[in-house]
Amino acid sequence: MRLGFANLPPRDYSIASHPGDKSLEFHIRVRGPGAVAxxxxxxxxxxxxxxxxxxxxxxxxxxxxxxxxxxIAGGTGLVPAKSIIGAALDLGQAQPIYFYLGARSETDLYAAPLFLAWAAAHRNFTFVPVLSDPEDGSTGRLGNVADAVAEDFPDMTGFKCYVAGPPPMVAAAVKLAAAAGAGSDDIHADPFVSGDHHSNSASE
Ligand SMILES: Cc1cc2nc3c(=O)[nH]c(=O)nc-3n(C[C@H](O)[C@H](O)[C@H](O)COP(=O)(O)OP(=O)(O)OC[C@H]3O[C@@H](n4cnc5c(N)ncnc54)[C@H](O)[C@@H]3O)c2cc1C
Incomplete structure (x- = not known):
């Protein structure tokens, strides 16, 4: 959705809540000297x-x-993934559901407890955080999220892929999904372009 705060130019933000929820939830990263930030x-x-x-x-x-x-998400790209995966789990969809979340360090993984709780409650859901710039002593998956996905899924035939986050990460993930055999109609990408750029297509 496009949100206008005070008299500032509007900015695009993804919806974190699930279809049917009575309120809208957004996660906005407040970083740097940006106008809305x-x-x-x-x-x-x-x-x-x-x-x-x-x-x-x-x-x-x-x-x-x-x-x-x-x-596959990087940073606040977790927002649409939360809504999409939450909707699939709410519907009781039974196929394997994987969520690879790239973040710099544990500090950026503020939403991990929610996804870990979903993984504990749903045997078909797997959550894999991947840290690119970990703090000392970090354990778990390290490196680039797209590389981790490429390692784990050499064959994505029949997969439905949802990708969101910083444009370079989204471009890398889309490229690897296509190379691994995901159909072009099965790759849905949401690059979080900064500033006054707006998504043009109205949703169906
Ligand atoms: C489809 C889509 C979905 C999105 N979803 C989300 C979401 O769910 N959550 C989220 O947080 N964001 C999301 N975004 C990004 C969001 O729309 C804004 O771009 C973001 O919040 C930055 O807005 P801003 O007004 O604070 O920064 P802007 O003023 O637009 O600045 C853009 C960037 O430039 C930097 N900058 C600005 N001025 C300077 C300066 N003088 N010197 C150096 N650097 C500068 C800022 O730090 C910022 O990173 C999404 C974008 C798209 C296109």
Whole structure:
């Protein structure tokens, strides 16, 4: 959706809540000197009016797909993955569902407890965090999230892939999914371009 805070230029944000939820949930990264980041950091108040427009784009679960689901995300790209995987689990979809989340370090894995809880509750869901710049003593999967996916899934024939996050990470993941045999209609990509760029396609 497109959110307008105060009188600032609107920005695109993915929806974290699941279809049917009564409220909309967003996760906004407040980092650097960006216009919205600065407003959220210093002035946003509870009760402030926010202009919302949309939804746009096509980050939603294709529930008619019965093959494996693979979500690949970097940073706040976890937001649409949360909504899509949550929708699949809510529907009781039984195929394997994998979520590979790239982050710099454990500090950026704020949502990991939720995904670990889902993995404990649903035997068909696997969560794999991948750290690119880990703190000392980090354990677990290290490196680039796209490389980890390529190692684990040399054959993605029949997979449905959802990819979101920084544009270079999204481009790498889309390329590897296509090379591993995922169909072009089964790769859904959501690059989080910064600033005034807007997603143009209205959702169906
Ligand atoms: C489809 C889509 C979905 C998205 N979903 C999300 C989401 O779920 N969550 C999320 O957090 N973001 C998401 N984004 C990104 C979001 O739209 C904004 O781009 C982001 O929040 C930055 O906005 P801003 O106004 O704070 O920064 P802007 O003012 O637009 O600045 C853009 C970048 O440039 C840097 N910058 C700005 N001014 C300077 C300067 N003077 N010197 C150096 N660097 C500078 C900022 O740090 C920032 O990283 C999404 C984008 C798209 C296209």
């Amino acid at each position: 600065e407003h959220l950091r210093s002035s946003l108040a509870v009760g402030e009016a926010v202009v919302i427009d949309g939804p746009f784009g096509d980050a939603y679960l294709r529930a008619d797909h019965s093959g494996p689901i693979l979500a």
